[in-house]
Each structure stands twice: as structure tokens, then as C-alpha cells.
Amino acid sequence: MVDVSTKPKREARLAAIAALAFSLAMGTQSVLLPLLALAAGYSKPDVGILTAISAIAQLFTRILSATAMRRFSDKTLVVLSGIVLAVSSISVALSSFVVVFVIAELIQGIARGLFWSSATTHVLRQEGPTVGLMATINFLSSFGLFAGPTVAGLIAKFSLSTALVVAGVIALTTVIPAVLLSKEPPFEKGAKKIKREIWGKSEVRLGSWAGMTAGSWRGILNSYVPVVLRSVGDSYFLVGVLVSMANGASILGTGLMGLLKRRSPIKVFALGVAMAAIGTGFVGITAKSIFISLVILVAGGVGAGLLQTLGPVIATAGVETHQKGDAVALAGSFRAGALLGAPLLMAVLLGPIGLSAALLVSGAVLGLPILTARNKLRPRQAS
Numbered sequence: 001m002v003d004v005s006t007k008p009k010r011e012a013r014l015a016a017i018a019a020l021a022f023s024l025a026m027g028t029q030s031v032l033l034p035l036l037a038l039a040a041g042y043s044k045p046d047v048g049i050l051t052a053i054s055a056i057a058q059l060f061t062r063i064l065s066a067t068a069m070r071r072f073s074d075k076t077l078v079v080l081s082g083i084v085l086a087v088s089s090i091s092v093a094l095s096s097f098v099v100v101f102v103i104a105e106l107i108q109g110i111a112r113g114l115f116w117s118s119a120t121t122h123v124l125r126q127e128g129p130t131v132g133l134m135a136t137i138n139f140l141s142s143f144g145l146f147a148g149p150t151v152a153g154l155i156a157k158f159s160l161s162t163a164l165v166v167a168g169v170i171a172l173t174t175v176i177p178a179v180l181l182s183k184e185p186p187f188e189k190g191a192k193k194i195k196r197e198i199w200g201k202s203e204v205r206l207g208s209w210a211g212m213t214a215g216s217w218r219g220i221l222n223s224y225v226p227v228v229l230r231s232v233g234d235s236y237f238l239v240g241v242l243v244s245m246a247n248g249a250s251i252l253g254t255g256l257m258g259l260l261k262r263r264s265p266i267k268v269f270a271l272g273v274a275m276a277a278i279g280t281g282f283v284g285i286t287a288k289s290i291f292i293s294l295v296i297l298v299a300g301g302v303g304a305g306l307l308q309t310l311g312p313v314i315a316t317a318g319v320e321t322h323q324k325g326d327a328v329a330l331a332g333s334f335r336a337g338a339l340l341g342a343p344l345l346m347a348v349l350l351g352p353i354g355l356s357a358a359l360l361v362s363g364a365v366l367g368l369p370i371l372t373a374r375n376k377l378r379p380r381q382a383s
Contacts, residue, residue: 007182008126012133015078015119017177019141022082022115025171027148029089029108032167033101035152036160040096050105052340057109059336065117066187066329074118074125074325075181081115082174089168093161113336115174121328122181124316131257131265131313138254138309146247187325198319202372204327207315208334209369210269214307215338216366217276217300220359221246223343225283225297228355232287242290246279246297253305265314266373268306273370275303281363284356311335 034047042050068077088108091100123133155163198204221243229239257268279300286292315331316324342362349358 008123008133011126011181012123012136014177014181015123016137016140018078018082018174018181019115019119019137020144021170021174021177022085023141023144024148024151025085025089025144025167025174026112027145028152028167028170029085029148029164031149031152032089032156032160032164033092033105033108035156036092036096036164037101039160042098042101050101053102054105054109054112055336055340057106058113059109059333059340061110061113062117062329062333062336064329065113065332066326068114069118069121069325069329070187073183073186074122075178075183077114077118078122078178078181079175081111081118082171082178084114085111085174086168086171089164089171093164093168111171113332117325117329117332120312120332121325122184124312124328125184125321125324131309134313135254135257135309138257138305139251142247142251142254142305142308146244146251187322198323198327198330201318203318204315204330206266206269206369206372207311207313207327207331209372210272210307210311210314211331211333211335212338213273213276213366213369214304214311215335216342216362217280217304218250219339219342220280220346220362221297221300224346224355224359228284228287228359229293231355238290242294242297245294246301249298249301250305250308253302253307254309255305256302257306257309265310265317268310269314270370270373272303272306272310273367275299276307277303277363277367279303279363280366281360284359287356308335 034051037047037050065077084107088104088111092104094100119137120134123137126133152163152167155166225246226239226243229242253272279296279298283293283296283300286296311331312328315327319327345365346358346362349361353361
């Protein structure tokens with residue numbers, strides 16, 4: 001029998017190991033799938049469409065994940081997501097036929113949405129403080145996403161298909177720590193009523209805005225930041241280094257969240273939003289200076305890392321235990337939607353106002369969630 005006092009830490013450690021394996025497989029696969037598609041003769045627009053299929057599938061899975069957690073234990077969903085990600089990777093290693101590719105991208109998105117919603121919920125429904133536990137999970141998952149592309153590059157030199165099989169095997173290792181998680185009962189039913197109730201809580205809204213800002217930062221970093229850096233004459237190598245530093249800073253942000261767990265969550269939320277907004281909005285203006293660009297990108301990464309950890313914690317802090325799955329799903333849906341929506345907003349703005357101005361406008365939009373916390377940030381008047 002597990003000691004109740006140590007159970008939250010035990011569950012978080014197991015979830016963190018699962019997150020490391022899952023994110024390492026995910027980071028490896030995210031590089032290999034586009035490369036294999038290009039090698040198989042698909043055009044660049046085709047690759048973009050395939051990637052979008054995965055993003056859309058993840059968004060809808062996030063939205064529906066709370067419903068899934070009313071029917072199945074979150075432990076079951078964590079195990080299933082590792083298996084599904086492995087199937088996605090291994091299937092395209094065996095065949096590059098278009099139908100196989102579409103299905104692989106589709107179930108990859110489903111696996112991502114299921115894993116992050118169920119693993120996060122599993123930890124946050126435990127008793128006791130959870131900020132430090134979530135920081136550990138996000139730190140290891142960020143490390144996996146950071147290391148995955150390197151693993152992909154090392155193995156892809158020999159064979160793309162072999163590298164995808166390896167990614168599938170790594171995904172399957174997610175199952176080992178996942179099956180050791182304690183089996184919590186599914187949440188009680190009543191989805192529509194619960195969703196109406198929790199959206200009325202300021203903590204859930206703040207957690208959702210945190211997810212939106214972090215997701216927007218990530219979506220723009222992976223799409224338009226390399227474009228603006230390259231447009232001012234930076235070499236491909238330098239662009240890669242700067243983007244890697246931003247990704248590394250997001251890992252640092254998740255680690256710092258563990259140190260800031262005793263600070264006011266609202267103040268950390270405002271700090272994270274401000275840093276992510278600045279790190280997005282000003283990168284176009286500062287792109288000609290390598291040093292200033294680095295500072296801006298690192299600031300944005302730290303802010304996004306803070307928000308990625310804090311968002312689900314804030315969202316679940318103001319709800320009952322049986323509502324935590326819905327709170328995590330809602331905050332996760334905002335993040336997944338922003339990953340898809342922020343690059344689309346940039347695409348709409350590019351024509352009329354240009355790249356640097358579009359980044360500035362997007363940064364301003366990312367900073368708007370600070371307004372939702374303004375009342376709580378004001379010092380109270382003495383009565």
C-alpha cells in the first residue's frame with residue numbers, strides 16, 4: 001500500500017518519467033515526419049497540410065478529453081496515448097502512402113491531446129501542493145522535446161524509416177511508468193453543467209489565458225521567428241541557435257516555476273504573460289541585433305515556460321476535485337487552439353502590415369491576459 005503522504009510525489013515522478021519518454025518520442029517524430037514526407041515526394045504545402053491535421057486533431061482531443069476521463073481512468077488514457085503515438089510512428093515507417101500519412105498525423109494529434117490532458121489531470125487531482133510537481137513534469141517533457149530533434153538527426157543520417165521505428169519504440173516505453181500509476185476512478189458525469197460552472201471561476205479563466213499565451217508563443221516561434229531572423233541575413237546555423245536558445249529558455253522557465261511556487265500565482269502569471277508578449281512582439285524590431293534578439297527570445301521562452309506550468313495549476317485551484325479534468329481540458333484546449341491560431345493570425349496580418357508589425361500586433365494580443373488579473377494585482381485599500 002502506498003503511503004498517502006508520499007503518494008503525490010510518487011505519482012508525479014512516474015508521470016514525469018512517462019512525460020520524458022513521450023516528449024522525446026514526440027520531439028523525434030515531429031522532425032522525422034516532415035522529412036520523410038518530402039523524401040517520399042510530397043510537396044511543401046502537402047507537408048503543411050499534414051502537420052495541420054495533427055494540430056487540429058490535438059485541439060479536438062483536448063476539448064473532448066474531459067469527456068473521455070468520465071468514462072476511463074486517466075491512467076488508462078496515459079497508457080493508451082503512448083501506444084497510439086508508437087502506432088503513428090511505426091506505421092509511416094512501413095508505408096509512405098498518403099492514407100497512411102494522414103492517419104498517422106491524425107492519431108499523433110489524438111495521442112498528444114490525450115497524454116497531456118490525462119497525465120496533467122492525474123497529478124493535479126492528488127492531494128497537496130502541485131506547482132513543484134507540475135514543474136518537474138514540464139521540465140522533463142521540455143527536455144524531451146528539446147533532445148528529440150537531435151536524436152532524429154543522428155539516426156536519420158542512416159535511415160528515416162529506421163529513425164521512425166526508434167521513435168515508436170521510445171513512445172512504447174511511456175507505457176512502463178504509466179502502468180505503475182495508481183488507478184483513480186473516472187470523473188462523475190454532467191459535462192455541460194460542469195463546464196458552465198467552471199468557466200464562471202476566475203482561476204479557470206486565468207489558467208486558460210495562460211495556456212493561450214504560452215501556446216501562441218510556441219506557435220509563432222516555430223513558424224515566423226525563423227523567417228524574420230533569416231530575413232535580416234542571419235545564417236541558417238545562427239537562426240537554429242537562436243531558436244534553440246529560446247526553447248532552452250522555456251525549459252528554464254519551467255524549472256524556475258518550481259522555485260517560485262511560494263510566490264503569488266497571480267504575480268507570476270502577469271510576469272509570464274509580459275515576458276512572452278515582449279519575446280514575441282519585439283523580435284521583429286530587434287532582429288538586426290543578435291545580442292538583443294537573444295535577450296528578447298530568452299525572455300519570451302522563460303515567460304512561456306512559467307505559463308505552461310502555472311496554467312493548469314491555476315485552472316484547477318479554484319474547482320472541486322470532480323471538475324479538475326474539465327479545468328485541465330479547457331486550459332489545454334486554449335493552448336492547443338493558440339498553437340494553431342497564432343500562426344494563422346500572423347498570416348492574415350502579413351499582407352497588410354508586414355512581418356515586423358505583425359509580430360508587434362501579435363505580441364500585444366499575447367499581453368492582453370494581464371488585464372484579466374489587473375484587479376488582483378492592485379493593492380487593497382485600507383478600510
